[in-house]
Amino acid sequence: MNKESVVELLKEANGAHCLISLPYLVKPKYYSIDNFGSILKNLEYYYPNNKKVKEGLKGFHSGEIIRYENNQELFESFKKENCSLENFWVQKRHGEGYFNWEDHLDVEKFSDSYLQLVLGKENKEGAIASFEPLKNSLLITQIQGFNDGKEIWSSINYPKFFISFLEKFARENEISEIFVLPHFRNKYIEVRENKHGQNRKYDVPAKQMGFELDFERGVYFKKLN
Numbered sequence: 001m002n003k004e005s006v007v008e009l010l011k012e013a014n015g016a017h018c019l020i021s022l023p024y025l026v027k028p029k030y031y032s033i034d035n036f037g038s039i040l041k042n043l044e045y046y047y048p049n050n051k052k053v054k055e056g057l058k059g060f061h062s063g064e065i066i067r068y069e070n071n072q073e074l075f076e077s078f079k080k081e082n083c084s085l086e087n088f089w090v091q092k093r094h095g096e097g098y099f100n101w102e103d104h105l106d107v108e109k110f111s112d113s114y115l116q117l118v119l120g121k122e123n124k125e126g127a128i129a130s131f132e133p134l135k136n137s138l139l140i141t142q143i144q145g146f147n148d149g150k151e152i153w154s155s156i157n158y159p160k161f162f163i164s165f166l167e168k169f170a171r172e173n174e175i176s177e178i179f180v181l182p183h184f185r186n187k188y189i190e191v192r193e194n195k196h197g198q199n200r201k202y203d204v205p206a207k208q209m210g211f212e213l214d215f216e217r218g219v220y221f222k223k224l225n
């Protein structure tokens with residue numbers, strides 16, 4: 001599928017929601033897995049001959065937290081002007097679906113894919129990115145700031161922060177390619193139709209960070225190794 005045919009489909013549909021059903025080569029699974037071991041078991045399929053990635057994913061199982069105070073360089077590149085990132089942190093997590101902080105369920109906080117990063121400050125969560133393993137690659141399916149987390153996500157360019165973090169993770173673990181799902185292929189219609197400028201969380205930062213749109217595969221991609 002080339003650029004021209006996609007543009008024509010957009011014109012016919014008067015919106016992007018039709019693109020969710022096109023025969024793209026890269027498709028999110030949005031699978032539910034109850035046991036982290038199921039992902040580890042499938043790593044030979046996802047990443048053949050890659051011995052590093054299993055170690056790399058362990059941090060998502062254990063809930064590893066990286067704090068601003070201990071790794072300022074990681075955060076500072078994406079800090080907005082005149083903002084402080086003191087007491088910021090990012091946590092690696094796993095588990096699809098609703099998640100909670102101190103057992104207080106928040107219906108807004110939903111992870112689309114099984115592996116995720118959560119950005120927060122002190123004891124509050126502000127934004128999430130979720131992703132899933134694909135053959136020799138990883139696919140970012142979700143980049144979202146929480147409604148009650150504006151104090152956090154307004155201080156940092158969180159879409160670029162998440163994409164950069166996962167690109168670094170992929171490089172360190174010898175994953176050859178990283179994908180960002182375009183907003184028009186999101187599972188939620190309000191994101192696909194760009195009702196609140198969601199392209200600024202997916203398409204815009206991906207292009208600014210050197211990703212290219214592959215119309216046949218239906219993803220923004222960057223070759224790494």
